[in-house]
Amino acid sequence: MDHSTRDGIDDDRTGLSRARDAVGDRRSFLQAVGASAGILGLAGCSGGGTDGETTSETTTDGGSSTSTSTSTVPEPKTYAEDELFHMDEWRGDGPQVGERPTEYTGLSVLDLPNLRGEITVYLGGGEGGLYEDAMQRIQNLYRDFTVYIRTASSSQLANTIIEEANAGQSPADVFWAIDAGSVGVVAENGATVTLPDHVTQSVADTYHPTDEWVGIMGRARSIPFNTNEFDADGIPDKVAAFPDDPRFEDEMGWAPTYGAFQAFITAMRELNGREATKQWLEAMQDHGVRKYGNEFQVANAVASGELSAGFSNHYYSRLVYEERPDAPLELAFTNSDAGALVNCSGAQVIKNSADPETAANFIHHLLSIELQEFLGTRGFGYPLLSSVPPVGNLPTIDQLNPPELDLSKLANVEPTLDLLREVGAL
Structure with a gap:
């Protein structure tokens, strides 16, 4: 503009x-x-799901309206699409979006308390600019509301917040990180305040194990498979089965240098222990698993027939479909193991925020129906509001079967890197 x-x-x-x-x-x-x-006329962005490494600080100009107390927040309810705020302008319009629901349950931005004043958001990652675009759109709703954004990697900002909080004051009001591990570490170090129940109530407990942070968008582990080779019923429902299945010998791919894969192995290590995880990694290598630079390459190789199946986050197959809508590629999901991990971006209010009520209300806006639709249909993430389905013919967030795991444990990646080096995967 x-x-x-x-x-x-x-x-x-x-x-x-x-x-x-x-x-x-x-x-x-x-x-x-x-x-x-x-x-709502700003252009949307599709994200690749990586955690940004550049550090910058930007300021955007404000929108309209006045503030009301969060004590007036209504209960979630069911809306017809035409009762929501210009849903077609929040929604992405790519070929995969397809038919969307005619009703949604949750809260519309129309019924949330107005935002007023100024907040500073530390943004870790950001899905290729999508998260900044979302914040710009929220800001444009309110003339008397301004968001200041500082961007860097999630881990870098988590460490910065902890150091600032220990010194007595952080400029940050909100930390929005691409991964749950980073917000979990900040919470564990006592640098946050408790979110109100009305902010977290629409999100499953898995994605806010404490009320010190709440998930915003999910990323599900998946098994991309070539439909010329298999159907969904032919894919094992446990990752432990793959090294012993002769159908997958020399036919699978992974991306061990990639952060999403390392989170998957960290989850396995937390769930099964180091020795069992080491045995699985060695067994997969003995079974001829092939190494790729990132998980988009894995999904693309499956679609091309170079592989029969692989390990990747769910949205990389959506990105393949963007380029090749007729690709023989579908996803399977394992059940209650590390292969079924659903990581998420998360947000939290930082201790000693100058305006914690506005900061919490801002996070509530990220969990509104409109923002969940915006992020889900433009970045292909998993909306954590269960009435907002993911793009593509995928199960909703409440139909997945992730393991019982405190997602903050995913921040403990160093032992995983040591293990991957030990077995020769890195």
């Missing part, structure tokens, strides 16, 4: 704000803003 267009939108918002003050109906006001000012 160019500067002249933005100035015109701000002028429109000023007039609409005066109209809202006269009418006093927030729903009518936001619908009018959306229709008249085009506040």
